[in-house]
Amino acid sequence: MLGRRLEIIIAGFGGQGVMVMGQLLAYTAMDAGLHVTWMPSYGPEQRGGTANCTVVISTGDIASPIVARPHVAVAMNTPSFEKFEPRVVPHGVLLVNSTLVPERSHRTDIDVFYVPAVEVAAKLGTEKMANVVMVGALAAATGVLPLKALQAELGHFFEGPKEKLIDPNRRAMRHGFGLIPREDRHGPYFVGVTISG
Amino acid sequence: MVTEVLGEPHVPLxxxxxxKGNEALAEAALKAGCRAYFGYPITPASEITSYMARWMQVEGGTFVQPESEVAAINMVFGAAGTGMRAMTASSSPGISLMSEGVSFLAAAEVPCLIVNIMRVGPGLGGIQPSQSDYFQATRGLGHGDFRVIVLVPANLQEMVDLTFDAFSLAEAYRIPVLLLADGVLGQMMEPVTFTRAIDPASLQEPEWATTGASGRPKRVVKSLYLDPAELEEHNRSLQEKYRRIEQAEVRWKTYALEGARILLVAYGTSARVAYHAMELAEERDIPVGLFRPITVYPYPYDALREVVQQRGIEHILVVELSAGQMVEDVRLAVEGRCPVSFFGRSGGTIPAPLEVLEAIRNVAEELPATGAAPRKGGAS
Structure with a gap:
């Protein structure tokens, strides 16, 4: 049986870390005991154009790992904004990397969050952490997974000599989470699922 | 997570x-005791070759990226002819290049694993997912009267499990086994669990393997028979083997047959989309079930016909990522007992479950009205 599920598309330039953002969500969901699929766009798109990945997280079986109209879209650049903003389902969530995307959505049937991810990441030390800032914002805006669980998962992403990057990234994620105003934050999406941080 | 430590198990049991599907498949082959891999990279199958490049040597096996797919399949012939577990992997155009070699392997009765992570054709076509090599896999993998067992997983755990089974089946019947998946299954990530690892040293050397004839009579692995009588006898014995496979090795799964009037038939990625569409139909009180072949040679003809007869199926809708290929086997199975319709996308597009639901609705509108109560859901 299919269960309660959340379908997320994350898109941006190759090199912005969009695949890793999806994998961070996927690993955290798996460790939380949820069902998950991660599907990349592949091929020529990865060479300098836009890259995207689709993550489906569910309490039950996941049928198709490919999603035409996501519940949540993350646009890290303008081409991704143009492609995925119209596709978000009504009552869905759109997160926009407003440092690089000047466009504004005219849709009134979805929640749009403008997150200056690159700017915030740069202030915290390096623009490279913009993807992690955005994951923090996504966690706050959707309630998909607890911030603590995602922060814990970061420990598996940086091993050996890269271990020193764990703490700055955890900090960046917390800052991203904090960018979503308290009243706009979503409660736990998978109610009844116990997820340890 | 995968830990990259030389000499230690890379993915713990x-x-x-x-x-990723391609990597899970490669890891499964290693854990199944495969110690010879020959492959030429091609999207969307390349990760199988790169994973083997990374790990085969660690396992003490042989990895070669030859100059072409033609060379790859012939290297499989050579390695598998010594009785070891050997394999190759490619995607559609690469598999076409292997045709001659596959026919030789089938004729010489050499067990091996061939993986096709299908992309869309014909020709170079595109690199997006497809199921348009079904005819090739089940009928035309090479010249001559031969068959290969064709396994079609629908999720990554099944892909892992079938990779183990592929080697056992190949050896039990001395036959090449084709694992037929598509770009979605190759590229996606999903949780998998490996429950066993086979030490190749524990595998018994086949009594036909060409391992050096010192101290024993020579063994010959060949596909050339110039005497017509001898060749006819060889072909008769091959056909007899295929009949045994058709009796013993058919696999399929059914879902939500209770009360179903419409039956979806789909395999691999299409079956995932069809399953979702089936639940959408259920929410709208359209009585739909799903039949999913796991082997497409041997095809579950009898099982499908029995489902249609016993459940009183009124209409079948076949869903494929092609212009309609497996639909021919479905028609052979049901022998005109009910109408068979087709829904497919080609060009590399994966249909949304809502598109399949629309096709189900069109079929449902054609069904005669009934006074029966709405059905209950649930997998069977």
Missing amino acids: GERVLM
């Missing part, structure tokens, strides 16, 4: 790990 018994743990739920998130892996």
Whole structure:
């Protein structure tokens, strides 16, 4: 049986870390005991154009790992904004990397969050952490997974000599989470699922 | 997570790990005792070759990226002819290049694993997912009167499990086994668990293997028979083997047959989309079930016909990522007992479950009205 599920598309330039953002969500969901699929766009798109990945997280079986109209879209650049903003389902969530995307959505049937991810990441030390800032914002805006669980998962992403990057990234994620105003934050999406941080 | 430590198990047993389909398949082959891999990279199958490049040597096996797919399949012939577990992997155009070699392997009765992570054709076509090599896989993998067993997983755990089974089946029947998946299954990540690892040293050397004839009579692995009588006898014995496979090795799964009037038939990625569409139909009180072949040679003809007869199926809708290929086997199975319709996308597009639901609705509108109460859901 299919269960309660959340379908997320994350898109941006190759090199912005969009695949890793999806994998961070996927690993955290798996460790939380949820069902998950991660599907990349592949091929020529990865060479300098836009890259995207689709993550489906569910309490039950996941049928198709490919999603035409996501519940949540993350646009890290303008081409991704143009492609995925119209596709978000009504009552869905759109997160926009407003440092690089000047466009504004005219849709009134979805929640749009403008997150200056690159700017915030740069202030915290390096623009490279913009993807992690955005994951923090996504966690706050959707309630998909607890911030603590995602922060814990970061420990598996940086091993050996890269271990020193764990703490700055955890900090960046917390800052991203904090960018979503308290009243706009979503409660736990998978109610009844116990997820340890 | 995958830990890259030389000489230690890269993916531990018994743990739920998130892996890309191609990498999970390659890891499964290593854990199944495969110690010879020959492959030429091609999207969307390349990760199988790169994973083997990374890990085969660690396992003490042989990895070669030859100059072409033609060379790859012939290297499989050579390695598998010594009785070891050997394999190759490619995607559609690469598999076409292997045709001659596959026919030789089938004729010489050499067990091996061939993986096709299908992309869309014909020709170079595109690199997006497809199921348009069904005819090739089940009928036309090479010249001559031969068959290969064709396994079609629908999720990554099944892909892992079938990779183990592929080697056992290949050896039990001395036949090449084709694992037929598509770009979605190759590229996606999903949690998988590996429950066992086979030490190749524990595998018994086949009594036909060409391992050096010192101290024993020579063994010959060949596909050339110039005497017509001898060749006819060889072909008769091959056909007899295929009949045994058709009796013993058919696999399929059914879902939500209770009360179903419409039956979806789909395999691989299409079956995932069809399953979702089936639940959408259920929410709208359209009585739909799903029949999913796991082997497409041998095809579950009898099982499908029995489902249609016993459940009183009124209409079948076949869903494929092609212009309609497996639909011919479905028609052979049901022998005109009910109408068979087709829904497919080609060009590399994966249909949304809502598109399949629309096709189900069109079929449902054609069904005669009934006074029966709405059905209950649930997998069977």
